[in-house]
């Protein structure tokens with residue numbers, strides 16, 4: 391597939407693939423095609439064994455300033471229902487490999503929701519997070535009321551969603567929305583560092599562990615614990631588990647193969 395609105399590099403760094411949103415003039419506003427392209431790129435990278443972690447980024451000025459308002463302006467509820475754009479987002483969520491958002495500048499509306507759909511967020515000091523949909527007389531539709539609330543708690547989520555106010559990267563870090571804040575010139579490099587730390591682990595264990603952490607978002611404790619336990623036992627079916635434990639005993643660095 392030829393992409394129009396994203397740039398991709400399957401071998402950006404060892405075991406790390408990159409997806410860069412590329413509608414800079416529109417502050418990377420997420421139109422339907424761009425979302426389809428992200429979905430396609432993620433599904434493709436998910437199938438490539440050598441890739442162990444994926445980074446999604448924008449540019450210094452904007453990660454993404456939300457869903458494309460111009461594309462939605464004249465739509466009816468039935469148009470929205472038929473297009474059912476959030477089905478694409480559900481597919482994005484199903485990516486098995488860890489996905490890290492490297493965020494600078496505006497990270498708003500659907501942009502913030504896209505970052506929250508990723509597994510971790512690394513931000514530049516200039517990043518601004520917000521769900522400003524209320525100012526358009528709509529509300530978040532791609533997880534903003536759910537994932538934001540789970541990440542930062544009711545008080546801040548309610549304030550952000552009902553007033554549309556933005557928060558800074560430092561505030562987002564304090565609130566538990568993101569993982570790291572670094573100077574603007576380092577945010578992508580920092581995301582690569584984090585991705586490399588993940589990529590150094592066993593891909594099998596990483597996949598099972600990611601699945602298990604996500605399970606905590608949509609299950610009760612007991613169900614989540616059973617799920618975790620099954621995945622824990624499953625790790626023992628991998629040769630990486632033997633290698634990891636053997637390397638520990640032999641006091642050497644493990645070599646994980648994803649088998």
Ligand code: CAA
Nearest residue numbers: 415416417419455456457458459460499500522530531532
């Ligand atoms: N959709 C479409 N175009 C957008 C856009 C968006 N979400 N955000 C910015 N743009 C366009 C602007 O229209 C402008 O285009 P023109 O040059 O053709 O006029 C260009 O990007 C640059 O933007 P500004 O001139 O507005 O830049 P600024 O620095 O003055 O302001 C901003 C930046 C505060 C981010 C402002 O652009 C803004 O408020 N954007 C909209 C943010 C928003 O409301 N996002 C939520 C969208 S709805 C949604 O996401 C629903 C959902 O849950 C999925």
